[in-house]
Amino acid sequence: MYKVNLMPAGAQFEVAAHQTLLQGALSAGIPFPNRCQIGACATCLCRLIEGDVHYHLEPMLTEQEKEHGWIFACQAIPSSDLVVSFEESDDY
Numbered sequence: 001m002y003k004v005n006l007m008p009a010g011a012q013f014e015v016a017a018h019q020t021l022l023q024g025a026l027s028a029g030i031p032f033p034n035r036c037q038i039g040a041c042a043t044c045l046c047r048l049i050e051g052d053v054h055y056h057l058e059p060m061l062t063e064q065e066k067e068h069g070w071i072f073a074c075q076a077i078p079s080s081d082l083v084v085s086f087e088e089s090d091d092y
């Protein structure tokens with residue numbers, strides 16, 4: 001189980017080791033934005049502030065987007081405790 005802190009609302013939930021960030025949020029009752037759940041619509045896009053995630057299938061993100069921490073919650077599997085935000089960074 002990894003702990004996830006969702007900013008700016010400050011919601012917290014746990015994600016089991018095999019679950020995606022989105023699955024963990026939804027099973028905790030968090031209304032996490034999503035549509036396709038297959039990495040195609042970008043509705044679940046959010047920014048990783050702290051921690052690490054990995055993917056079974058790398059989503060299509062530009063180098064710049066990766067640098068700014070954008071991840072696909074429906075595809076990202078936590079590798080550590082995370083802090084995630086829906087806000088863009090100041091320098092983006």
Ligand code: FES
Nearest residue numbers: 037039042044074
């Ligand atoms: S829900 Fe569509 S890309 Fe994640």
